[in-house]
Amino acid sequence: MHTARDASFAAALRLKVRGDVKELESLARCSTYRIGGPATVLTPAHAEDVAGAVRHAAAAAVPWFALGLGSNLLFPDAGLDALVIRLGRGLDQITGRGDEWILGAGAPAPLVAKRTAAAGWGGLHKMVGVPGSVGGGVVMNAGCHGAEWRDVVQSVHTVDALGNDREVAAADVGFSYRRSNLGHVVVVGTTVVLRQEESARLEEETESLYKWRKEGTPFNQPCCGSVFKNPELARDRDPALPRTSGQFIEATGLKGLRIGGAEVSLMHANYFLNVADATAGDVLELMRSVRSRVHDQWGVTLEPEVKLIGADGETIRLST
Ligand SMILES: Cc1cc2nc3c(=O)[nH]c(=O)nc-3n(C[C@H](O)[C@H](O)[C@H](O)COP(=O)(O)OP(=O)(O)OC[C@H]3O[C@@H](n4cnc5c(N)ncnc54)[C@H](O)[C@@H]3O)c2cc1C
Known part of the structure; x- marks a missing residue:
């Protein structure tokens, strides 16, 4: 089997997708544990580039791994043979349309918590102390202080292992305690439904939860x-x-x-x-x-x- 470390793999990937392709990138720099050896890391610029990368990897029989902010994983010391698809800038939109919010998988959850609270929409504000991405939050069904992603997710936008776009309704995500059952897909975004509340109260709660985090962990x-x-x-x-x-x-x-x-x-x-x-x-x-x-x-x-x-x-x- 080929690996994403083959020099020709990264060179061909650069020709096919927009976004940054780094070879021998230290995974320690991509995880909050600051642990992990080298890998080839793509930061795709758009959802189509995620699909392009998955197809390129599949054609070369190279495994791939979807990465958010690396706050819930332990990478091996020897690094990865898989292509790491790191969701970040470019896939980090936070857009509200009434009670419906469209979130890019690469947006940091604490930023989403603050933005939605400031706009007067509750439901994700409690995630202010969970230092992961939207994609990682959905996949892990992250939660705290009684709130979980499954409480607000309406649908999840994914790219499957063949590079096809798929919109998965919340009922089909298979959420349970700290997990989901989406299979081997890249989450590129999600649509959530929030509830209207007074922004001053939400911001106050967000601030006090963040303080609790800093003092207790x-x-x-x-x-x-x-x-x-x-x-x-x-x-x-x-x-x-x-x-x-x-x-x-x-x-x-x-x-x-x-x-x-x-x-x-x-x-x-x-x-x-x-x-x-x-x-x-x-x-x-x-x-x-x-x-x-x-x-x-x-x-x-x-x-x-x-x-x-x-x-x-x-x-x-x-x-x-
Ligand atoms: C200080 C600290 C406090 C924390 N507190 C909490 C807490 O209170 N509650 C809680 O639930 N968690 C907590 N966590 C854990 C972590 O922040 C959450 O699980 C978070 O949701 C992980 O998101 P991430 O983007 O960092 O995911 P990553 O660590 O990057 O990935 C985790 C898993 O999700 C998959 N994944 C990530 N993004 C995608 C994507 N876009 N598409 C497909 N798969 C993807 C990865 O393949 C991997 O399997 C904490 C972590 C830290 C460091």
């Missing part, structure tokens, strides 16, 4: 947010016992545990930080160690929320 340090999903537990569980992943990790006495350059945050136990040039291997080992110690003490198996990425861009499981 290691927000500005290299990390990927929550490492593990919250486990599903019996509703009538004793409230004195841990319930969230962070509570389990803290109650197991693992705050501050360090492997290589990766450390369990002292501020929030479900955040693992890159404190000193951590490798993906360090983070994976820390995840395994935390998971097995929590399991030994509580009998609960924590499942990753962060996407662990393999050499071809596939999602891999956390091995034991």
Whole structure:
């Protein structure tokens, strides 16, 4: 199989699509973890260029990987053989038409939160502290403070693995807790329906949620947010016992545990930080160690929320 690292692949891609094509781009620069080796990265200028890139990759039998702001993934130290299609400028529109807003996949969710709040439309304003893109928010069904993307999405605009445009209605997206079921597609945008509210109140809420984030989480340090999903537990569980992943990790006495350059945050136990040039291997080992110690003490198996990425861009499981 060819890889996106073949010199001829990038050269031919440049001739076919508009947008920036970088070879040997450090994926550490494309992820909030600041971890990951080199890859060929395309930042497409328009949706048609996404389709062109997917078709070019398919014809060359090269795998591809859709990337947003890299705030929920762990790239391999050796980099990727896949073509990375990074949604950003050019696909970042934020346009309101009454209660309907059309959002480009590359727009940052915190910016969408602020713009919609300022215009007096509620529903996405709570995403102010989720540092991902619109596309990543939809794919991950990201959420916080009781709000999730699935609450507002009306339809999702995608480019499928053959390079065809497809509009997927919300009911067919397959949203569930921190995931969707769109398959191997690139999300290029979404249409959401928001509710009209007083802008001053929305902006006040947005500001106080952002303050809470900054004070309660290691927000500005290299990390990927929550490492593990919250486990599903019996509703009538004793409230004195841990319930969230962070509570389990803290109650197991693992705050501050360090492997290589990766450390369990002292501020929030479900955040693992890159404190000193951590490798993906360090983070994976820390995840395994935390998971097995929590399991030994509580009998609960924590499942990753962060996407662990393999050499071809596939999602891999956390091995034991
Ligand atoms: C400090 C911090 C706090 C966070 N807090 C929260 C929180 O409160 N709630 C929460 O839910 N998450 C949180 N996260 C995680 C993360 O921000 C969200 O999951 C976010 O929605 C991911 O978006 P992204 O653009 O960074 O996606 P990426 O990390 O780039 O990608 C994540 C996955 O989505 C896929 N993907 C991304 N864009 C596209 C696209 N356009 N088309 C197809 N597939 C795509 C990727 O292939 C990958 O599988 C936090 C992260 C950090 C660093």
